[in-house]
Amino acid sequence: DVVMTQSPVSLPVTLGQPASISCRSSQGLVYDDGNTYLNWFLQRPGQSPRRLIYLVSKRDSGVPDRFSGGGSGTDFTLEISRVEAEDVGVYYCMQGTHFPLTFGGGTRVDIK
């Protein structure tokens, strides 16, 4: 199985400051069709996860442009340019290239 390793596990941030989460896969995530199936999700407290980013860098509809995804190969990053209070929760990366599909362990973001 592909192991997805996220860091840090916990990320206290100051409102208005940037934040960055790393996700590393144990295998490359480029699929035969040329796409890299790397997704990012946010699970706010008490809610279901919500997808923010798919195909490494494509933002979902309604996701603020302060969120951006990047990376390639086995190293990927989710960046928040200026953290807002509503960004609190647990962020997960997920690879959709190799079966079984796998998630990272999560990064908990809260406000200092």
Place this chain on the structure above:
Amino acid sequence: EAQLLESGGGLVQPGGSLRLSCATSGLIFNIYDMSWVRQAPGKGLEWVAGIRANGVETFYSSSVWGRFIVSRDNSRNTLSLQMSALRVEDTARYYCVNGLRISGGWGRGTLVTVSS
């Protein structure tokens, strides 16, 4: 907007069986691959099973392979997960997810508790 509504969760003894369902609306169900993802209490997300839009091809995590069966009824826009030989470690909230490689919308989940 797509709606995904899971049902069928509950308390079951170890070794028992349970069938989860996911009723969908607001999406063209028969063109989408679908998945089940679970979350144990206080833990992270674990992908469990997936099925192609035409229902022909299915995929499973190693932790449930041989015990769970994912299926779908495209005429009724529903996704199912038949769970057997349940273990204590299967205790989790089970989410129905629109998509497979690019997992999109999620339901609210249904709670499965395996305990004697």
